[in-house]
Every structure is written in C-alpha cells, then in structure tokens.
Amino acid sequence: MRDALHRLTGERLVETPNHNGFRVPILSEAALRDLYQWNGLVLGLAAKRLETNIESNAIEDGGTLPDIAASTAALFLSVAHAAGSVELAITVRSLNDRLATARRAEVATLPAMTEELSGLATIVAAGDRTALASALTRYHRRRIGAVAAIVAHLTRYRV
Template sequence: MSPAQAMERSYATLKQMLREGAFAPGTRLEAIRLADELGVSMTPVRDVLHRLAGERLVEANSREGFHVPRFTEAMLRDLYEWNSALLIMAARTKRPGEEEKPIAPLWEVPAGADRIAALFARIAAAAPNHEIGDAIAAANDRLHPFRIVEQRILERVEGELEQLITRGSDQPHAIRRYHLRRMRAVPDLLRERGEA
C-alpha cells in the first residue's frame, strides 16, 4: 500500500470511528496503538490525527497528545446553534428549481444519524454558496456522535425528518424547532454520551 493510500485509509477509518463514538470523550488517541490496529506505520496516523484536529474532531495538546474532545453544555449548545444557523441560511438561499427535486432517495439511507446527516447535506447542496455546505459537513461530523445518542433520548426522531423535508418557507422554521429541541436536551445528551 502506498503512503498516500495508507493515509487516506487511516483517515477514513479514524474519522468514521470518531463519528460513531467508538472512543469515549477524553480518550487519549495514541498514534502507535492506532497504527497497530490499522496495520500501518505511525507516520500516516500522526498526519491523520493532525488533520482531524484541524477538523476539530480531535483535540491536540503539545504536552498530552491527541484526545477525543469533551463537550460542555455551552459548547454543545453553541454547535447546535451554529448548525441551525447554517442550515437556515442554506434553506433560505437555495437555488431556483431545487424545490422540484425528489426526496425519495433519502429514505434509502439507513435511519438515524446517517439519514439526518444525508438530509442536512442535501439542504446544504441546494445553497448557492459552497462554503455553507463545507461548514454544514464539518458540523455534521462533530454532531454525529450526539445524533446517535439522540435516538435513545428523544422520541419521534424519525417523525421530525418529515417536518425537515417540508418545502418552501416552513423549512427554516422546522430546522429551528429541530435544533431548539436538542438544545433543551443537551444535559441529557451529554450524560448519555458519558460527558457529564
């Protein structure tokens, strides 16, 4: 395997593990141990950890190395607020003709956190500003472990998706309601995730 292939494979694997909550909050991510698990040398893993730190999926400390981030209530509320603002901006600025595109393929995505991420990516893709899409993708990655936990804490999560698919001027309101509900549940989400 070439160094570039080793790095991309390591990046994809570690990013997915972080999104799925495979590591507890605060867990130290040791490059040598991860390299052994992934069957690659330590160099690509170290490079990947730096890349993931740039994406804010990992925290880097010069004395303590790399860790899975720990969220406070304020931090998680801010992230939900940021995600809400980005999605509302995307929904309000979508390109003409996006209203007519079919929604059906979304239901082919497995239920839960992946389906929510796919829906939000679709909303982002309709916006004319691609920076909005990149920011929504980054927020999606950071919120993914909490979206997994949401399924256990909140009722009627799948029903909310139908409201989020609402077309026209109601969509920004549905996006806001979706996020406010989660912002109210932040203490429970952190506790369920092992951060409180």
Template sequence: MSPAHVLEPTYDTLRRRLLMGAWPAGQRLEAARLAADLGVSITPVRDSLNRLTGERLIVSQPGDGFHVPRLDEAGLRGLLDWHHAIVTMALGRERAGRPDEFQLTGGDLPERSAHLFASLVARARDEELDWAIENAAARLGRFRHHEAAVLAEADKDVGAIERMMDEADSPGLRAAIDYHHDRRRSAVDQLIAASRGGQII
C-alpha cells in the same frame, strides 16, 4: 506523509468511529494502540489524527496527546446553533430554479440527519456552506447517535423535514427545522451525559 493508499483508509476508519461515538468524550486516543488495532504503522495513524484535529473532530495539546473533545452544555448548544445558522443561511440563499430532487437515504438516524441537512444546504450551491454543514454534522455525529434514546420519537422530527423538502423555502419547512433544532438544544445535558457514558436521566 503516509502514502494515500494507507492514509485514506486509516483516516476514514478513525473518522467513522468518531462519528459513531466509538470512544467517550475525553477519551485519549493513543496512536500506537490504534495502529496495532488497525494493522498499520503509526505514521498513517498520526497523520490521520493530525488531520482530524484540523477538522476539530479531536483535540490535541502538546504533551497531552489526542483526545475526543469534551464539550460542556454551552459548547454543544453553540455547535447546535451554528448548525442551525448554516441551514437557515442556506435556505435564504437558495438559487432560483427547480431544486435538485431530494433522495431519501437508508441508514440510522444520524446518517439520515446528516444527509438531509447536507441536501438542504446544497441547494444554495455555495461550497463554503457545503463544507461548513459537513463539518458541523461530523462534530455532532457522536451526539446524534444518542438522540433516539434521549428524545422521544426523534425520527419523526427528521421525517417531517424530509417530507417537506420539495416545498423549498416554505414557512412549514423552516418551522420544522426550528422545531428539530429546539428539541435537541433543550436536551444538551442528556446528550452530553450519554456521550460520556453517563446515565441518561
């Protein structure tokens, strides 16, 4: 195992690149090339790739190396549905009392989305749900980077939920979350094409 002072920055860099969609779906991730690019030895790169495999951010098969996952339409719909189910479950379990005040975050649309849904789920005060939404958001990250190009005014869906955060478990908040989910679910073919570097229709 690599020392933490080398492993953690290596892992963080690779994870951030995956979430940003730096590599297209199906891309083979060669440890030696990544190590040279990052200026580290191959050991922390391999350790990081194995850790990312455990998080399902990349896939690995014996003799075939590490690859960026290649989701089909059913796979992406399933991931979107899982994300939606986590948020819905958290809303139903929200603890009594005044929820933590929601703090808007800067950044691009994927960062805003991840922060928004993590904040919603955090109100349930359930560590399992916190981990699940963080992992689902990470796996959706490379698709979220294409939402603005694929969906007209995608930022307005996120903005509507942000504005309703102080309404807690209101029907309006749930409706806005459902609308956000349905729009992305209906565009999975375009999101997949964009993540593969294909032409967006």
C-alpha cells in the same frame, strides 16, 4: 498517521490536551449547545438561499440509530447543496461530522425522531423556504432544550 491526526485536530474532530497525545473531544453542555446553535444558523442561511427543490431519499426504512444519524446528515447536506454554495456545503459537512456522536445520542433521549426527520424531508422536498426555516428552528430548539440529557447519555455510554 501523525499528519492525519493533526488534520483531524484542525477539523476539531480530535484534540491534543496539553500536547500530550490525541483524543476525541468530550462535549460539554455549553459546547454542544453552541454547536447546535451554529448548525441552526448555517442551515437557516441555506434554507433562505434554497435554489432548487430536492428529491430527498435521505430517510431510510427501519429508523435504526445509525440510519437516523446518517439520514439527518444526508438531509442537511442536501439542503446546503440546494442553496448553491460550496462553502455552505463544506461547513455543513464539517458540522455533520462534529455532531455525529450527539445525533446518535439524540435517538436515545428524544422521542419521535423518525417522524421529525420525515417531516423535515417532506418540507425540504417541497422547497418551501419559509416552512423549512421554521422547521429547522424547531428542530434545533428541541435539541438545545435536551442538551443536558444528550451530554449525560454521551458521558454515560461514550457514544
């Protein structure tokens, strides 16, 4: 068990404050903003390197909270895979894990998530690198602008 927790610490999914036990990190506004910026940079790089068109079935019907968070992770991972880089895919998978709770909180704080994700999936499926890069920039700017509300929701409800 301890080895698993140390591995999760290395992946930054848990932390050990003062080496006194393990806990899930509580994201500050600055930390979440930084994660969104890093995610945007990584996905922007993947968009520029897109090698294949992607048939995206990452969007599931219903648009419920876990579906949108999981669908977003699946869509972004498919973009990384289509860029033809194992390292990009590994990095996106790690970012997906670290942003999972924030993505669930986004649903409660940002309107029209299903439409936004559907639009991204359409662009991804078309394989248009330029349009995808622009859409990903808008996606991340929207979240960076809402960081305070997302962190407030995370703090209030411990999503």
